[in-house]
Amino acid sequence: MLMIPGPTPVPEKVLLAMAKHPIGHRSGEFSQLIAETNENLKWLFQTKNNVMTVAASGTGTVEAAIINFLSAGDRILVGSNGKFGDRWVQIAEAYGLNVTTIKSEWGTPLNPDDFAKELQADSEKKIKAVMITHSETSTGVLNDLEAINKLVKEHGEALIIVDAVTSLGSYNIPVDEWGIDVIASGSQKGFMLPPGMGFVTASDKAWEAYKTATLPKFYLDLGKYNKSADKSSTPFTPPVTLYFGMKVALEMMKEEGLENIFARHTRHKEASRAAMKALGLPLFAPDTHASPAVTSVVPDGVDAEKIRSVMKNKFDIALAGGQDHMKGKMFRMGHLGFVSDRDVLCAISALEATLTELGHTPKESGVAAASKIL
Amino acid sequence: MLMIPGPTPVPEKVLLAMAKHPIGHRSGEFSQLIAETNENLKWLFQTKNNVMTVAASGTGTVEAAIINFLSAGDRILVGSNGKFGDRWVQIAEAYGLNVTTIKSEWGTPLNPDDFAKELQADSEKKIKAVMITHSETSTGVLNDLEAINKLVKEHGEALIIVDAVTSLGSYNIPVDEWGIDVIASGSQKGFMLPPGMGFVTASDKAWEAYKTATLPKFYLDLGKYNKSADKSSTPFTPPVTLYFGMKVALEMMKEEGLENIFARHTRHKEASRAAMKALGLPLFAPDTHASPAVTSVVPDGVDAEKIRSVMKNKFDIALAGGQDHMKGKMFRMGHLGFVSDRDVLCAISALEATLTELGHTPKESGVAAASKIL
Numbered sequence: 001m002l003m004i005p006g007p008t009p010v011p012e013k014v015l016l017a018m019a020k021h022p023i024g025h026r027s028g029e030f031s032q033l034i035a036e037t038n039e040n041l042k043w044l045f046q047t048k049n050n051v052m053t054v055a056a057s058g059t060g061t062v063e064a065a066i067i068n069f070l071s072a073g074d075r076i077l078v079g080s081n082g083k084f085g086d087r088w089v090q091i092a093e094a095y096g097l098n099v100t101t102i103k104s105e106w107g108t109p110l111n112p113d114d115f116a117k118e119l120q121a122d123s124e125k126k127i128k129a130v131m132i133t134h135s136e137t138s139t140g141v142l143n144d145l146e147a148i149n150k151l152v153k154e155h156g157e158a159l160i161i162v163d164a165v166t167s168l169g170s171y172n173i174p175v176d177e178w179g180i181d182v183i184a185s186g187s188q189k190g191f192m193l194p195p196g197m198g199f200v201t202a203s204d205k206a207w208e209a210y211k212t213a214t215l216p217k218f219y220l221d222l223g224k225y226n227k228s229a230d231k232s233s234t235p236f237t238p239p240v241t242l243y244f245g246m247k248v249a250l251e252m253m254k255e256e257g258l259e260n261i262f263a264r265h266t267r268h269k270e271a272s273r274a275a276m277k278a279l280g281l282p283l284f285a286p287d288t289h290a291s292p293a294v295t296s297v298v299p300d301g302v303d304a305e306k307i308r309s310v311m312k313n314k315f316d317i318a319l320a321g322g323q324d325h326m327k328g329k330m331f332r333m334g335h336l337g338f339v340s341d342r343d344v345l346c347a348i349s350a351l352e353a354t355l356t357e358l359g360h361t362p363k364e365s366g367v368a369a370a371s372k373i374l
Numbered sequence: 375m376l377m378i379p380g381p382t383p384v385p386e387k388v389l390l391a392m393a394k395h396p397i398g399h400r401s402g403e404f405s406q407l408i409a410e411t412n413e414n415l416k417w418l419f420q421t422k423n424n425v426m427t428v429a430a431s432g433t434g435t436v437e438a439a440i441i442n443f444l445s446a447g448d449r450i451l452v453g454s455n456g457k458f459g460d461r462w463v464q465i466a467e468a469y470g471l472n473v474t475t476i477k478s479e480w481g482t483p484l485n486p487d488d489f490a491k492e493l494q495a496d497s498e499k500k501i502k503a504v505m506i507t508h509s510e511t512s513t514g515v516l517n518d519l520e521a522i523n524k525l526v527k528e529h530g531e532a533l534i535i536v537d538a539v540t541s542l543g544s545y546n547i548p549v550d551e552w553g554i555d556v557i558a559s560g561s562q563k564g565f566m567l568p569p570g571m572g573f574v575t576a577s578d579k580a581w582e583a584y585k586t587a588t589l590p591k592f593y594l595d596l597g598k599y600n601k602s603a604d605k606s607s608t609p610f611t612p613p614v615t616l617y618f619g620m621k622v623a624l625e626m627m628k629e630e631g632l633e634n635i636f637a638r639h640t641r642h643k644e645a646s647r648a649a650m651k652a653l654g655l656p657l658f659a660p661d662t663h664a665s666p667a668v669t670s671v672v673p674d675g676v677d678a679e680k681i682r683s684v685m686k687n688k689f690d691i692a693l694a695g696g697q698d699h700m701k702g703k704m705f706r707m708g709h710l711g712f713v714s715d716r717d718v719l720c721a722i723s724a725l726e727a728t729l730t731e732l733g734h735t736p737k738e739s740g741v742a743a744a745s746k747i748l
Contacts, residue, residue: 002395002396002397002398004398006611007396007397007398007399007611007614009395010395010396015393015394015395016393018392018393018615019389019390019392019393020389021376021383021384021389022376022381022384022562022568022569023376023381023692024376024378024381024692024694025381025569026694026695027692055429055430055431055434055569055570056429056430056434056593057429057593057610057611057612058610058611059592059593059610059611060429060430060434060593060594060610063592063593090592091592094590094591094592094595095590095592096590186611188396188611188614194396194613194614194615195396195399195429195611195612195613195614196429196570196571196613196614196615196616197570215590216468216469216470216589216590217468218433218437218464218465218468218469219430219431219433219434219437219594220434220593221468236431236432236433236434237380237381237431237432237433237560237562237569238431238569239568239569239570239613240381240562240568240569240570241392241568241570241615242570318397318398318401320398320400321400
């Protein structure tokens with residue numbers, strides 16, 4: 001049982017759809033599949049623009065989101081309060097961008113005021129882009145995209161580039177309404193699919209910037225993907241079987257409806273957090289900025305790795321560990337994508353039993369606390 | 375029925391293996407799977423070095439094979455006698471390499487003498503790499519890798535970089551014995567898998583060049599993949615379900631044995647070519663340099679697209695069309711990967727019936743000609 005923030009659970013009918021034999025990716029039948037899934041992805045991304053699919057992990061897709069719209073030496077602000085924020089700084093620097101990192105401690109949200117300061121001081125409009133990680137998977141912090149985006153809009157020149165790898169499909173991001181310029185996500189997250197495909201969409205303003213952007217690219221050249229998407233095609237061989245699965249997964253999402261999907265993730269976030277509090281397990285992210293996709297816990301007096309080990313060996317439930325300097329000190333419970341109330345309750349009951357097994361019988365019931373919210 | 379040079383047919387047990395639910399990619403179980411498949415990929419690539427897997431199409435993987443070992447301004451020879459050779463020239467130029475293109479007409483093999491001339495004139499050893507497409511999928515020409523590689527070895531300085539997208543697993547390439555520096559391929563070709571994953575391996579000499587290579591990269595940074603492969607891990611989320619399928623596909627290949635696999639592809643190439651000759655269908659590639667993966671035909675007096683259309687609509691057999699300027703003038707029959715004698719015979723019998731249907735009843739029997747070889 002996968003209670004990690006990716007790969008996330010995949011519905012049986014999606015798995016079976018993917019077991020279908022591949023077809024030719026230049027056939028009329030596949031072209032129809034591209035057209036249909038592109039329309040449904042537009043619905044999910046709340047945009048009129050093409051949602052381009054790239055055969056790549058989330059990192060590859062976010063790299064595309066950065067490098068297609070900038071040139072070497074361009075000034076860019078990158079928010080970083082976790083492993084993934086750090087990674088986007090590394091990518092921006094690898095390509096010779098002039099990066100100003102806006103840092104917050106791990107577990108603390110990015111502070112919009114820090115962005116405001118840099119953006120308001122930039123009277124010459126040298127800042128070409130502002131990049132943030134919306135849901136920081138390494139910490140369970142949800143950064144305030146809406147507030148930071150507003151500041152970028154006031155600046156007027158800079159693009160906003162968003163890593164929505166674990167927030168797209170779990171939190172409401174009205175991409176066109178907010179004027180998000182570039183936003184990227186990955187299949188093994190809110191999309192209820194196995195890993196192997198990323199998604200990215202770009203605004204008209206971003207496409208204008210694309211025209212003069214000179215960072216070298218070919219496989220990750222989004223202009224090629226956009227042009228192909230217009231013709232219901234792909235520039236390179238797409239992951240055909242993932243497309244079969246995506247068709248079914250998107251149909252399931254449409255049936256549930258965006259509001260219901262977001263409400264379910266919020267409910268699971270709140271139930272998980274209430275349970276952790278009842279169980280005496282300290283939460284790493286504050287209530288005001290908690291990710292709807294993943295809940296991070298830094299146990300006090302109990303070994304995080306022992307908790308993960310009992311959960312895995314006794315109950316066959318996978319929890320994620322801490323990353324980088326938080327390795328061994330944290331566990332992260334994913335509740336992203338194809339997750340039901342039953343799954344959340346099941347994981348919490350097992351966690352309760354695990355604490356008892358480890359000699360830390362909780363005073364309060366996590367299940368009771370979660371039940372109230374569910 | 376897929377008789378195209380990719381996606382190629384996938385065995386049922388590979389499809390079913392891929393229908394298994396994803397597991398965590400940082401689990402011990404997945405680490406074992408990486409270790410096992412890496413060993414079997416080394417066997418298939420005939421190398422002692424890690425075979426790195428990248429979640430990308432063939433193009434992404436070949437791009438990685440080029441950009442990891444070179445710096446802007448480096449001189450590179452790129453052989454081009456088809457669509458894919460042209461593409462690697464475009465990639466090299468997109469990254470600011472100093473490209474000398476060694477051209478041959480489509481349908482004609484690259485001439486080793488053209489490489490010899492450039493390499494022998496380079497007394498200052500400015501040529502950092504020579505890149506060729508081994509099996510040019512757009513034309514069905516198999517370039518003479520062994521001869522060109524020998525010339526590169528005589529030069530001493532340059533790396534040899536090989537696009538083996540449709541030759542790896544269909545033709546004998548003793549990578550370490552020949553001293554091939556960098557070689558790349560893709561899952562939906564000889565590997566009997568759906569698209570979504572590429573493979574690349576690099577020699578000690580290539581890794582030396584990597585240390586000083588400065589082209590920007592992050593997702594396609596092979597150093598990261600190599601380091602992770604040493605620890606039976608991946609730097610980014612791998613396509614978990616493709617790994618499940620790869621395990622089974624590689625076991626099937628090991629059971630068949632390299633010599634048998636290569637002999638089967640040679641037999642299918644010869645049977646297909648004999649049949650096309652009997653059917654009066656002109657072959658695009660010469661007998662001396664014919665790809666074991668795909669047979670290209672430029673029909674005379676019959677419309678190539680009509681042949682493809684009848685094959686598809688009446689017999690549900692997919693043939694590939696011509697690419698770029700050969701669009702509409704050519705059809706290409708793939709016989710790569712999970713293809714049996716029965717499949718080849720079946721496609722040829724349908725082709726024979728298709729010609730009759732189109733009013734071009736062949737004088738000789740293609741089936742008879744193929745049968746003699748099978």
